[in-house]
Amino acid sequence: MRTSLLSPLDQTAACPRRRNAEPTMAQLVGPLRKELADSLSSCRVLVVGAGGIGCELLKNLVLTGFKNIEVIDLDTIDVSNLNRQFLFQKKHVGKSKAQVAKESVLRFCPSANITAYHDSIMNPDYNVEFFRNFQLVMNALDNRAARNHVNRMCLAADIPLIESGTAGYLGQVTVIKKGQTECYECQPKPTQKTFPGCTIRNTPSEPIHCIVWAKYLFNQLFGEEDADQEVSPDTADPEVAWNPADAAARATASNKDGDIKRVSTKEWARSTGYDPVKLFNKLFKDDIMYLLTMDKLWKKRKAPLPLDWTEIHQLESSQEEAFGTGLKDQQVLGVQGYAQLFHRSVETLRSQLIEKGEGAELVWDKDDPPAMDFVTAAANLRMNVFSMNMKSRFDVKSMAGNIIPAIATTNAVIAGLIVLEALKTLNSDFDQCRTVNLQCCSFHAQHNFDGFPNNNKFLSDFGIRNGSRLQADDFLQDYTLLVNLIHSEELEKDVEFEVVGDAPDKAPVSSVPEEGKNIANGNKDSAQPSTSSKAAAEDDDVLIVDSDEEPSSSTMETSLESSNRKRKHHDADTDDAASKRKRLDQQPADDDEDIIALD
C-alpha cells in the first residue's frame, strides 16, 4: 500500500488545509507528496490528440495542477464528437480541436499555460528536439500510425510516454519508458486489414470488399483519383491467365465505353454529365459483364449477376420490404431501394461538385450524409451483384468508417487513469528507484548518410529523415531488422554514423553491421534494396484499406525490402510475372522508380 507517491507524514506544516476562499489545489496536497504536487506547476507535458480522451485528459491535467501543457491535433470538430468531447459545442463544429479545447479549458482554468497546434504530430517539424522539451508525453490518439510514430519519437528522445486507447466499454493505459518497459511496438499488433486489389476489383467475397470498393469509387468519381484505388475490372488478375484470344470477347463486352483502361473513371463520368443511370449501368452491368468474360474466375465461384437499371425497375417490388426495425438507418432496403438511393446521392454529389467550381474535389467523410448514402448504395448494389447479403446503412457506416463505438464514461475513466500513471511516472523520476525491466526490441542507429555510389543524394531526398524507420528483411536468416534513424549533430569528425542499441536475440552479433552496409550500398550480390510504400511491402497488389487513420505517409514509414522473394516469384510463374510487370507499369508511384533512384 505504501508507495513513494505518498509523502511521509509531514508534521511541520501546521496550517489548516481546508476552507480557503481562493481556488486552491488543497485536494491534492493531502494524498500526494508535497514535492510532487509542487513540481507539477513547472512540469511541461505534451498531449497528442484532443478528441475523446484528449478533452478529458486536458481537464484532468489542469485540475491536478499541471500548468504547462501543449496539445496537438490535426482534426476538426464533428457533430458526432459532441456526445463525449465535452470541451466542444455545436457552434464549434468545423473548427480545430486543439484550438477550441485550449480555449474551453482556459475559460474554466485561466491560470493554465496551454499551447495548441492544429497539425499532425507526424509532421517532421515535431522532431526529437521538440519532444525533448517535455518531461512527459501522453497519447490520446485514435490510430496506430501516429501511435507508432510518437512511440519512436519518445524512445529516441528518451521521454516517458503514456499510451492509451478506448473502444466502446474497453480501454487501456500503458506507461512506456525507454529501457524500463516494453515499447508500443514490442508486441506485434494484429495487422491492419488489407485486401488484395483483385479481390476488391474482381472477386469480392465479403461485404467489406464491396464497401472498400464503394469508397474507392467515391474518390474515383468525386474525389482525388488514386491509382491504388482502381475500381474497374482488373485484367492483370494473376488468376486470369492472359489469353489474347479472349481479348476480342472482352472488347465486345465492353463496347459501351471502348477501352476500359484508357479513359479514367472520372473523365468518363464527367463526359456523361454524371448521369446516374449511365453510371449505374456501367458499374453494375457493363463492368460485371466484362468480369464474366474472365471465365477462369468463375469456375469455382458463383458468378456475379449484372443489374440493369430498366430491368430492376420493372421488378415486382416483392422484395422491397425493409428488413430490421427501429431507426431508418438500421433497415436494409431492396435492390430498387438502393438503386434509387444511388440515383439520388449521385445527383446530390454532382451538384455539390458543381457548386464547388471547376476542378474541385469532394472528400469522403462517413459523417457526411450524401457521401455515406452513396457508399451505402454502391456497396449494397455490388453485394447484390456478387450474391451477398446486403447491409444496413448503419452497418455499412461502421465498416466504411472503421467506426469504433465511443462514450463519455470510458474516456473519463481512462483519462483519470492516465493522470494517475503520469504522477507515478514523474514521481519515479524523482526517486529513481524503479526496477528495470529491460524489454525493448528497437535499437537505435545514428546515420549521417551522404550518398549512394551513383549520385550524391541525401537520405532526405527520399523522404527518409530524423525519426524514419527502415526495415530490412533477411530471408536467408529469416529475420527482420528495423533501423530507426535519428539525426545527430554531435558525431565526431569523419564519423558518418554510429550504430547504437543491442543486437536482436536470434541474430549473431556480427551480422548487424553487415546488414547495415547492405542497406547503405545496395550491394548487387546481396539483396537489392528498394524503398517502397507500406502497401507494397507485403505484396505488389495489396491495397490498404482506408480508415479513420491518417495514411502512413511514405516520409515516415519507409521500408527497405529485399527483392529476393519477388525474383523467386517471377521464376516460378512467368505468367504471374508478366501480369505483375504490367501492374507496375500502370502504377508509376509504385516501387520501380524508387529502386532506380537508390541504386
Next chain:
Amino acid sequence: MTDNKTSKEQKYDRQLRLWGDHGQEALENAHVCLINATATGTEILKNLVLPGIGVFTLVDGHKVSGEDVGNNFFLTSSSIGKNRAQAATELLQELNSDVSGNFVEESPDKLLDNSPEFFHRFSLVIGVQLPESTYLRLGSVLWEAGVPFLICRTYGLIGYMRLIVKEHTVVESHPDNALEDLRLDQPFTELKHHVESHDLDNMEKKDHSHTPWIIVVAKYLEKWYSEHNSQLPKNYKEKEAFRQLIREGILTNENGTPEDEENFEEAIKNVNTALNPTKVPSATEDIFNAEQCENITSQSPSFWLIAHGVRDFVRNEGNGKLPVRGTIPDMIADSDKFIKLQNVYRDKAMKDAAVVSKHVEALLQSVGKPPESTSEQEIKLFCKNAAFLRVVRCRSLAEEYSVDTFNKDEITSCMYSTDSEMVLYLMLRSVDRFYQQHSRYPGVYNYQVEEDINKLKLCVNSLLQEYSLNVNVKDDYIHEFCRYGAAEPHMVAAFLGGSAAQEAIKIITHQFVPFNNTFLYNAMSQTSATFQL
C-alpha cells in the same frame, strides 16, 4: 421534428452502436437526482449529460469554496460563495441543449426532514460524498420507495461505490460470447422441411458450395443418426468422426482432389457449438421459478408478466424449449439461400413470440389489465433474449449494517489476505465512525494528523469489536487514511465519475448487468474489487 431526430442520430451515433435507439430513448426519459456537486458529482453528471439524459436535478446545500474551484471543472472563481447546485447546473447545462437541469439549494437532510417523498419521483438517485448518517436515512427511504440508489465516494486515493436496488431486471444483458440458437439437435418442423428440400447429392457444384453450413450440418446429422442410433455426437471422438463425415462430403474434381468449398469448411469449424444441446439456461430457469414470476398481480412489472408468458410457452407449446431466437450468424452462402434459411428461423421466432403474446394477453386479462399494457415489440425483444435474462438483487444498507445480518463470511474470508480491497471498506467504515464522533474526517487539518491517527485507530478497533470481526488491519492503512484528509483529488474523481455514470446508464437502460453491490478502487495499486455486502 425529423430534423431534430436526424441531428440526434448524428450526435449520438457512436453510442447508439452500444445501446441502440431504445436504450437512448430510456436515457432521454430518465430523471436522475444527484446530491452534492463536488468534483465526483459533477464528473458523474457530465458523463450523463453528454450522452443525453432527459432531466437531472442537482441537490446541494453547500456554498462554493475555493478548494471546490481547485478540483471541479464546473465551478469557477466567480462562483465562489454561490450555492453549489446552482453554479454547477449552469455550466453542466451548457454541455447539451437536449438536457434540462434543475437544482435545489437544500441539503439532503433538510429534504429528508421535510418531505422525504421528494426523492420518490426519480429514476435513480446518486449520492456523492455523503456522511454515513445521511446515506443510511436516504437509503431506507429509497428502499421503501423502490428507487435505485447509487452511493459514490472519492476518499483520497480510494474510490467507493455501493448500489442499492431491490430488484433490477435486465432483458438485454449483451453477453460477450453467446451461443447461437440453431436447434439442430431438436429441429422444429419448418426447419426439418426446409432441410429436406435440399439434396446435397444431386446439386450443381455452384449450389453445393453455396449451401449454408447450417443445412450442411443438418444433412450430415441425419446421416449420422442413421448410423448411430439417433444419438448426437457427444464427445470429442464422436465429434471428430462427425467432422470427418462432413469432410468426405466435399466435392472432388476429376483428379479426385477435394474442391475448395468454404461452406463445408465452415460447417466443420462450427460442429462443436452447433451441436450444443438446446436447453433453458439456469439463470432463466431461476427467473421462471422466482416468486415474482409465480404470483402475477396487477402491480407486476412487465418483465415478470412476460417472463410468466414465456414460462407458459416453455411448459406447453415449447416442449421445454425457449422461443426460437430467430437470428443466424453470417455465413458463406448465396443471398437467396441465406435469406430463405434466415426466414425459416425468423418466421418461427415470430410464431413463437405470437404464442407468448397470447399467454401474456390471457395473463393480463386474469389480473384485470388491458392487453395493450405490454407491447408486441417488448415481447419480441424479451423472447429474443430469453436465454440471457438477468435479475440483480442487492442487499439493503440496513442488512449490510446490522450486526445480525452483515456479511461476516465475505469480510473474514477476504481479510485472510491483508491487502485485499476489503480493508479499504473497513477503513471507510472507520472514518465514518470517526466523523460521527468528531464531526470531521481524520487528517483534515495538518496539525491534527498525528493525534488523528490514534483516534482513527480507536475507531477501527471499535468497529471490529462491534461486529466481532477477528481480522487484522495494518497500521499503514490507518496512516494513509489520515493523510488523505478526506480530500477529493480530481483524477480519482474523474475515474469514479466515469465508472458511476456507466453504472447509472446500465440501471436506466436496463441493458448490461450492473455490479452487485460494493465496488472499491485503489488508485495507488490500480486495483479494484467487487463485494456482496
